[in-house]
Amino acid sequence: MLKKWMNQFIFSCKDVSFQVCNQGSQGLLTRFRLFLHRLICGPCRDYMTQIEQMDSSVKLLIGERQDQFERSKLDELTKRIINKHGK
Numbered sequence: 001m002l003k004k005w006m007n008q009f010i011f012s013c014k015d016v017s018f019q020v021c022n023q024g025s026q027g028l029l030t031r032f033r034l035f036l037h038r039l040i041c042g043p044c045r046d047y048m049t050q051i052e053q054m055d056s057s058v059k060l061l062i063g064e065r066q067d068q069f070e071r072s073k074l075d076e077l078t079k080r081i082i083n084k085h086g087k
Contacts, residue, residue: 011037016044020051021082054081 011019011033019026019034026034038045058078 009033009036010040013037013041013044016041017047020048021079051082054078054085 016034016037019030034048038048055078058074058081062074
């Protein structure tokens, strides 16, 4: 019973990678499900940490020029980096 509930409620690794790469406005339930998966899955925990570090690095690289870029262009750049190096 518990295993069935966990499989329905906690994201799979594939779902986690999709959610992390498509960071939009995530609801409370989605963030909680990511948190639960992060607690039990070491590889996904490492993956999420790497994505967070890459995102903050890109923002630091852009630095004072960030206001010149539209937010969508920054998101597009982040997704391209993730797609290129995340596989």
